[in-house]
Structures are given as C-alpha cells and as structure tokens.
Amino acid sequence: MGSSTPESVIDTAMSTLRAFNRSPVPNELSQWICDAVDVSNPEKRGQVWLNTWSRWKSLAPFFVSHGLYLYDYTSDVDRGASPPGVPKARHSTSEQPPWARRAYNQEEDLDFDCLETVRIWPARDADGHEVIIRLVSGPNPSEELKIFLRLNTPDARKDPRNHTLPVLKYLTFNKLIFVVLPRWDTVAHSPWVTSNTGLEFLHEKRIAHRDIHPSNTVMNVLATPGEELNELRASGSVHYAFIDFDSSIAFPENADLSTLRVQRLMRNPVLYMGLKPGLCDPFKDDVLCLTATTQTMVRVIENVVPEVGLFFDKILHCTYDDVPSALQALQSFRRWRAGVTHDQQREPPGGSFWKGRTRK
Known part of the structure; x- marks a missing residue:
C-alpha cells in the first residue's frame, strides 16, 4: 500500500x-x-x-x-x-x-x-x-x-x-x-432541537456533559476553513454530534436525576453564564449552557417570531430551581415551533448572530 x-x-x-x-x-x-x-x-x-x-x-x-x-x-x-x-x-x-x-x-x-x-x-x-x-x-x-x-x-x-x-x-x-x-469538523452551531434531543438522550443515560459549547459539537463534514456551509445543512443529509467527554460524569443509570449534585466545573461555558463555584445540578447546567449557546443562532428570528425570545428568556432568566429538564425544554420548544406559520418561515431573520445578555 x-x-x-x-x-x-x-x-x-x-x-x-x-x-x-x-x-x-x-x-x-x-x-x-x-x-x-x-x-x-x-x-x-x-x-x-x-x-x-x-x-x-x-x-x-x-x-x-x-x-x-x-x-x-x-x-x-x-x-x-x-x-x-x-x-x-x-x-x-x-x-x-x-x-x-x-x-x-x-x-x-x-x-x-x-x-x-x-x-x-x-x-x-x-x-x-x-x-x-x-x-x-x-x-x-x-x-x-x-x-x-x-x-x-x-x-x-x-x-x-x-x-x-x-x-x-x-x-x-x-x-x-x-x-x-x-473525524467531523467543529463547524456545527447545531439546531436547538437536534442538540436538545441529543442532550435528552445523554441525560436519560445519566451522563452530564459539563462542557457544552460550539467547539464541542461537530457536523458530518470536512471543510475548507472559512468556507460557508449553509448548503450542507439541509435536513436529511446533515448530522450533528456532541464530542469531548473528558469533563463529563456518568452516574448510575438508575439514579434519580433530581438528587444528583456535584461541584461545578468552572469551564468557559459556565463562566460565560455567570454561574458561581459550588454544588450544582450538572444536568441543569447542561440545559443552561446549551440554551445560551444556541440562542445566538436561533434567536435571530425574534423579529419574525416573537415567541422564540420568550422561550429562551423563560429558561435563561428563571430561578435555578426552575430550570427545566432537557425533555421539558424540548417539549416547550416544539409547542411554540408548531405555531410558526409558513409566512413567518419565508421571512428573513434579523441577522446572523443574536447578541444579548444571558443569566448575568
């Protein structure tokens, strides 16, 4: 050879x-x-x-x-x-x-x-x-x-x-x-529903990722650096995945999620969220970090679909105890997504990236 x-x-x-x-x-x-x-x-x-x-x-x-x-x-x-x-x-x-x-x-x-x-x-x-x-x-x-x-x-x-x-x-x-x-490239910024479905699965398996950010999601493509990849994101051919589990924890598969607490790992995603050191629910932290990451890409349609802003704010600005599970967040997302009309889908978004505050 x-x-x-x-x-x-x-x-x-x-x-x-x-x-x-x-x-x-x-x-x-x-x-x-x-x-x-x-x-x-x-x-x-x-x-x-x-x-x-x-x-x-x-x-x-x-x-x-x-x-x-x-x-x-x-x-x-x-x-x-x-x-x-x-x-x-x-x-x-x-x-x-x-x-x-x-x-x-x-x-x-x-x-x-x-x-x-x-x-x-x-x-x-x-x-x-x-x-x-x-x-x-x-x-x-x-x-x-x-x-x-x-x-x-x-x-x-x-x-x-x-x-x-x-x-x-x-x-x-x-x-x-x-x-x-x-090998897939870290060019993901994957859709919220895909990422949260994956997060629901991880949590169902009692795995807390603890380091969710764009560089730890990948897309089934190997691309020339800097190239625009929108045409490769068509439904049916695109796939996304979480990577990097070196900070993750696998709890016993029969563990009660509501009782699990660990010391918060102070990586960049939680620092960006303004979360403090100490005991935390790692599954709630995952939901918060994923939501904060994906809103920068998804919330650009708020000028057309105001409900999207309410959805993100409800998760990111509630009390910590009220942060929903991955499954609850996914169900909420699907409810407002089902109400988006064809006319709204044809409207251009308000930009490429949304900029706003998180929990700070």
Missing part, C-alpha cells in the same frame, strides 16, 4: 515492540496533559506540538498494525499536522455517516492544528477515511471510557436521539486505551 506500510506482520510486531521499549509515552492518563503555555506564541506552540507529536509518533507502528496512518507533524511548518501521503483520502460529497462529507478543496485543508489537546491525534484509515484517535483511559478505567462504553452499546447506537460519534475501534497499548472515531 506504500512505503509507510510494514512489509509483514512480523515487521509490524517488531516495530511495535521497539516502540514499546523506547516509548516516551507514559501510561498514566494524568501525564497526558498540556503544560500551561501561551499557544498564541508560534515558538511556544511549536514546542507543545513537537512534544505531543513525539508521543504519538512512537506509537505509529502500533496504529499502522491496526490500519491507521497518523498525520505527520513537521516543526518548521506552523500549520499543524498534515495528512499522510498514503493511503489517499476517499471522502465524497455524498458520504454517509459515520463518515464526513467532503467539502474541502485540497489535502492541505485537512491539516489539524489542535495539537495542544495532547490526548487526540488525527489519522487516516486504510480505506482513506479521516479519523480521530483519542486516548480515553489508562490502567484504571476512566469516567470517559465508561461514557463511551455506555453510548456505544447496540441499543444505544440504534437510538435516533444518540447524537454522539460512534466508536469504530477500541485499541489498547501498554494499558492505555484509545478510541477511534470518525
């Missing part, structure tokens, strides 16, 4: 053994973190990327043995990791899930520049599909691994409300557990 393919199974096994013996790869998940550096500084960013690449590069023979070809990082090019020379990409504009549709012009558009997120690395499978390899657990099973397992049972994957990426493979190296996921 090309020069990067081992000549035999024995060669692959020996390469993997050598990688294991000299590997700079720690097998404790806590050691797979990015040092606090200013990644806006090209020199410092390059050093972070180089350190990350040194870990993944030592694992390249192992991943090749599983039909996965890592993107390559060259430190003298400040554009992230680049696709492998072989195999060639084979994404089409009509690709069906779990694969992303092609909306990029050239291979360079696939460059991956999120290398400071140490636990993920892009790759291409033997059939030419782009994937993400994500380290999710060390020797002691992590919460994130528990979540992936819960979301990827046969029954969970059949549920149409399951708006998460499917695990294509679980791989283990030196007690490190990796999941292989299809």
Whole structure:
C-alpha cells in the first residue's frame, strides 16, 4: 500500500515492540496533559506540538498494525499536522455517516492544528477515511471510557436521539486505551432541537456533559476553513454530534436525576453564564449552557417570531430551581415551533448572530 506500510506482520510486531521499549509515552492518563503555555506564541506552540507529536509518533507502528496512518507533524511548518501521503483520502460529497462529507478543496485543508489537546491525534484509515484517535483511559478505567462504553452499546447506537460519534475501534497499548472515531469538523452551531434531543438522550443515560459549547459539537463534514456551509445543512443529509467527554460524569443509570449534585466545573461555558463555584445540578447546567449557546443562532428570528425570545428568556432568566429538564425544554420548544406559520418561515431573520445578555 506504500512505503509507510510494514512489509509483514512480523515487521509490524517488531516495530511495535521497539516502540514499546523506547516509548516516551507514559501510561498514566494524568501525564497526558498540556503544560500551561501561551499557544498564541508560534515558538511556544511549536514546542507543545513537537512534544505531543513525539508521543504519538512512537506509537505509529502500533496504529499502522491496526490500519491507521497518523498525520505527520513537521516543526518548521506552523500549520499543524498534515495528512499522510498514503493511503489517499476517499471522502465524497455524498458520504454517509459515520463518515464526513467532503467539502474541502485540497489535502492541505485537512491539516489539524489542535495539537495542544495532547490526548487526540488525527489519522487516516486504510480505506482513506479521516479519523480521530483519542486516548480515553489508562490502567484504571476512566469516567470517559465508561461514557463511551455506555453510548456505544447496540441499543444505544440504534437510538435516533444518540447524537454522539460512534466508536469504530477500541485499541489498547501498554494499558492505555484509545478510541477511534470518525473525524467531523467543529463547524456545527447545531439546531436547538437536534442538540436538545441529543442532550435528552445523554441525560436519560445519566451522563452530564459539563462542557457544552460550539467547539464541542461537530457536523458530518470536512471543510475548507472559512468556507460557508449553509448548503450542507439541509435536513436529511446533515448530522450533528456532541464530542469531548473528558469533563463529563456518568452516574448510575438508575439514579434519580433530581438528587444528583456535584461541584461545578468552572469551564468557559459556565463562566460565560455567570454561574458561581459550588454544588450544582450538572444536568441543569447542561440545559443552561446549551440554551445560551444556541440562542445566538436561533434567536435571530425574534423579529419574525416573537415567541422564540420568550422561550429562551423563560429558561435563561428563571430561578435555578426552575430550570427545566432537557425533555421539558424540548417539549416547550416544539409547542411554540408548531405555531410558526409558513409566512413567518419565508421571512428573513434579523441577522446572523443574536447578541444579548444571558443569566448575568
């Protein structure tokens, strides 16, 4: 298949053994973190990327043995990791899930520049599909691994409300557990009803996401950066998914949601909401963060459909105890959405993004 393919199974096994013996790869998940550096500084960013690449590069023979070809990082090019020379990409504009549709012009558009997120690395499978390899657990099973397992049972994957990426493979190296996921782009700003249906499913599975924002939702497309993608959002062909469960919690599946409390994780979404440190209901926080995120895209129709403003305000400006569940919010959304007339649907929105206050 090309020069990067081992000549035999024995060669692959020996390469993997050598990688294991000299590997700079720690097998404790806590050691797979990015040092606090200013990644806006090209020199410092390059050093972070180089350190990350040194870990993944030592694992390249192992991943090749599983039909996965890592993107390559060259430190003298400040554009992230680049696709492998072989195999060639084979994404089409009509690709069906779990694969992303092609909306990029050239291979360079696939460059991956999120290398400071140490636990993920892009790759291409033997059939030419782009994937993400994500380290999710060390020797002691992590919460994130528990979540992936819960979301990827046969029954969970059949549920149409399951708006998460499917695990294509679980791989283990030196007690490190990796999941292989299809690569979709973070260009989502997904519709409120789709996101909230997905959130309802997560909460039904007793999973609190705890880090909902636009960069943690993806769309089934691989696009040229900066390109307009409105034509790719047609109902029936577009799919959205939540990603990044490293901050999430999986409670017992029979737990009573109304009784669950944890210390609030002070990530950007809750800081933006003006929420304070302390004990919280993580499911209410999820609803608030999702609502605040999606109103910037949906509330632009308030000039045509005034009810949309009332819907968002009722959730975002009520008392914390009165924040609805994901299911209750979804039911409320569907009630006012059912009253939107055809004439209203034909009216142009009041802009591309709505700007207003949240709970602050």
